[in-house]
């Protein structure tokens with residue numbers, strides 16, 4: 001342990017630690033302390049000051065913002081860390097970025113990037129003088145200004161930290177394939193209680209010290225959350241140490257509150273940590289280490305709200321949860337004006353800034369130079385580093401479709417070799433990875449393992465499959481949070497990737513998707529942040545084919561969640577067959593700055609389009625399948641629309657029945673690949689114009705729409721269309737269990753018999769032939785039920801259904 005007892009820690013005793021701190025040269029100590037004071041001063045200024053940024057006159061109420069917003073508690077600790085990292089970067093010549101887990105400490109990172117100069121380079125109106133300081137303070141948490149967190153507007157940030165829990169997995173994603181990069185990742189001790197963070201400590205079992213960089217976690221043990229103590233601060237030191245050691249880390253403790261001792265302790269701990277990281281990397285890169293290194297981490301135990309007001313209105317603030325947000329309220333309590341002024345002056349601003357308001361040169365010299373500054377490091381602005389992927393030709397992986405309806409091996413199983421080729425082609429650049437929670441094989445993508453392995457650096461046993469430290473698939477940890485967090489970190493630092501997941505369980509990361517979509521939305525409006533590769537989801541093992549698993553695995557609602565986000569950012573694709581899946585995935589992997597959701601099946605299923613037709617259809621995103629209908633370009637009597645692989649099959653089977661039993665009926669088949677085509681162009685850039693939409697769906701004819709997901713979504717997307725009131729949507733109705741594939745559609749009334757019944761009802765045809773057909777349909781449903789209960793599989797006519805070779809009716 002370094003340092004000494006924190007001011008208000010409940011712990012009674014402290015040891016002095018096994019390692020003695022090497023001396024921090026006096027000039028370095030002075031510079032680090034001055035930087036820290038300057039950053040603290042700028043942080044308090046951001047939270048409180050409206051004017052009088054250098055305190056050139058006594059502080060008055062009018063100098064203070066009317067609304068006080070922000071989080072002080074975490075900020076001085078993060079300023080302390082940033083100052084010390086600056087010293088370490090220069091002394092060890094490090095390529096380092098900073099992730100602020102408790103990103104509500106926005107003032108800290110804004111202050112530090114201002115002090116190092118990057119802030120003014122990106123925002124030239126925030127100058128390095130008194131006028132600039134005034135603007136810097138005013139803009140913080142102020143209308144028309146910047147958010148209070150480490151938001152995308154903040155240079156050097158790849159992690160807003162507004163929603164706690166993802167810092168460590170982002171950090172690991174960032175260092176994958178970046179052998180020279182170290183991510184200093186501050187983890188809040190409250191944040192450490194979240195599920196995603198708790199699981200992220202295990203990321204060290206995957207890191208390959210030869211090809212990946214390193215993460216230096218700094219657990220910020222300031223003891224409190226918003227209103228409660230943190231668990232990690234209220235367990236014995238030994239237990240905490242054992243916990244972290246149990247996760248495979250070597251913790252270095254820095255504890256105390258006296259600045260000088262703490263500076264020495266932190267500098268020593270950082271030097272030890274950096275040395276250990278470099279030793280581990282050198283050994284691995286020299287081929288000496290076959291085993292996983294025990295990576296170092298730092299536990300910084302310091303008071304929450306360190307250096308801030310001690311006691312306010314008779315209550316202890318520093319070192320308690322009361323320091324979390326804004327500790328003083330001068331408008332409500334005029335006595336607080338003096339407390340605020342004393343607090344600001346305690347940093348001795350006149351020693352830090354010159355007459356004009358610029359940081360004094362000897363303090364500024366602590367910062368690294370150019371792109372070594374953490375705010376200017378290109379890894380934290382990944383679009384600057386992004387290179388196009390090498391893409392194989394989809395034609396070389398196409399499934400042969402001689403005639404519509406031939407059976408394919410499972411759409412994702414056709415995609416697998418394509419992804420294998422993407423992996424192999426981009427192996428030299430090491431900029432493409434596949435992520436999945438133990439499901440890559442199960443999702444039908446096992447072919448990728450002929451190009452690479454799963455990345456795994458824990459122990460291996462005989463019989464294991466496809467595990468290697470330098471594998472390019474991160475699939476061996478059963479944590480959707482980790483897959484999402486790693487992939488985000490990988491993308492945010494300028495690389496490409498794909499997350500394959502069971503459709504139902506992708507909901508686990510709903511909230512992480514939210515945050516990433518928000519990040520993309522905001523960065524799209526920041527010209528200094530070039531665009532990133534898209535975040536691509538491949539959702540398989542989908543709702544309609546959960547033959548093994550049943551109801552718990554049946555949930556297509558991720559789409560509903562996704563479409564809430566900004567239209568400029570989200571895209572949803574439901575390719576009806578394998579060639580369409582290839583075309584869609586090719587497009588997604590080339591695209592920029594979107595979240596693409598692709599839903600595809602893995603089971604043997606009919607194939608409809610050859611690769612050329614698939615490319616055309618997917619480029620249009622929606623279209624009439626003329627070969628399947630019989631309207632021959634004329635106004636149809638009914639439109640049978642479908643979106644998703646299983647709904648497409650059931651729709652075509654229903655069309656075959658309609659054409660057989662009602663040959664005079666003019667049926668149009670419309671297939672939707674790109675769901676956003678349904679929205680008006682005012683709502684989504686992909687949206688069809690009303691004229692185009694009406695040309696497909698008519699202005700007044702019934703539309704029977706078979707949809708992969710919950711039916712309400714189609715209504716939501718089309719409610720402004722001319723013919724909306726004639727849309728009859730069938731989809732998942734939350735009915736399910738373990739049953740046959742066709743019975744799943746029957747339970748949800750999406751099957752061919754219900755679709756034909758719907759068509760007859762909407763056509764309002766009540767003649768004798770229609771009544772006979774209705775009775776036949778009902779009989780078929782009864783027969784189906786009886787058959788599956790007797791034999792445990794679908795009826796032969798269902799299992800063996802083939803689209804008629806010439807599209808003409810054929811008896812079923």
Ligand SMILES: Cc1ncc(C[n+]2csc(CCOP(=O)(O)OP(=O)(O)O)c2C)c(N)n1
Nearest residue numbers: 074102162163164188189190191224225226
């Ligand atoms: C997932 C999530 N849950 C709740 C919150 C609300 N919240 C904001 S800060 C905070 C306490 C954070 O404590 P800690 O991580 O220790 O940070 P620090 O004490 O350094 O501010 C909470 C609960 C949040 N931002 N994210």
